[in-house]
Every structure is written in structure tokens, then in C-alpha cells.
Amino acid sequence: MHKPLLALFTAALISLSANAQFEGPSDQxxxxxxxIEQLxxxxDVVLEGRLVKKLKNENxxxxxxxxxxxxxxxxEDFKGMKVTPDNVVRIEGEVETSLTKPTTVEVDRITVIK
Structure with missing residues (x-):
């Protein structure tokens, strides 16, 4: 009788830990x-600066x-934030290089600093 309850509790804990993420300083x-030209x-990279212009689609x-x-x-990475060229942002992502295109950064996370 306790086995179904234990299984349900275990499943709930696993799903909670899968959605957890650290929100604090990192060693990056x-x-x-x-x-970036040398990478x-x-x-993985962390940059601070400004988004100055929308180019196209999500670029x-x-x-x-x-x-x-x-x-x-x-x-969806903006998570409802309004970002303008006046904001300083921190971008966490990874370098995308190609022989035929300029190097870009694919952003995993954006945070408004000020």
C-alpha cells in the first residue's frame, strides 16, 4: 500500500530537481x-554590453x-523583459563559428544589469 505513495513521491522529487537551476555567481x-575571434x-562565453539593434528574426x-x-x-529567452539599447546586459551563450558565415554567439541566457 505504501509503494504507490513512495513511487509518486519519488517521481515528484525527480521532476522538481530536473527544473531546478542555479541563480547566482559562476566561475565564468x-x-x-x-x-571571441580567438575562440x-x-x-561558452559571458559578455556584457548593449543590444543596439534588431537585425532579423531572433538576431x-x-x-x-x-x-x-x-x-x-x-x-522566449527574454522571459518578458523589455530590453533597450540603453540597458547594459549580460549574455551567456556559446560561440558559433562557420567557414562560410561570420562568427556569432548563440545566447542561452540574457540578464539586464542596468
């Missing part, structure tokens, strides 16, 4: 747009003190 180091495909021009780069941000 901020880099500049210029430094390989799929390298934006991101700019920091060293330069600019195209970033791809899925609409």
Missing part, C-alpha cells in the same frame, strides 16, 4: 567581443567597448 569569466566553435547586434557581434536570442 567575462570576455570581450574582440576576444573555437561551441566555446541582434551586440556591442561592447571592443566591438560588435551578431547574437541569436530566442524570443
Amino acid at each position: 569569466v567575462l570576455i570581450s567581443v574582440k576576444q 573555437s566553435d561551441d566555446t 541582434y547586434l551586440f556591442e561592447d567597448q571592443s566591438g560588435s557581434i551578431t547574437v541569436e536570442i530566442d524570443d
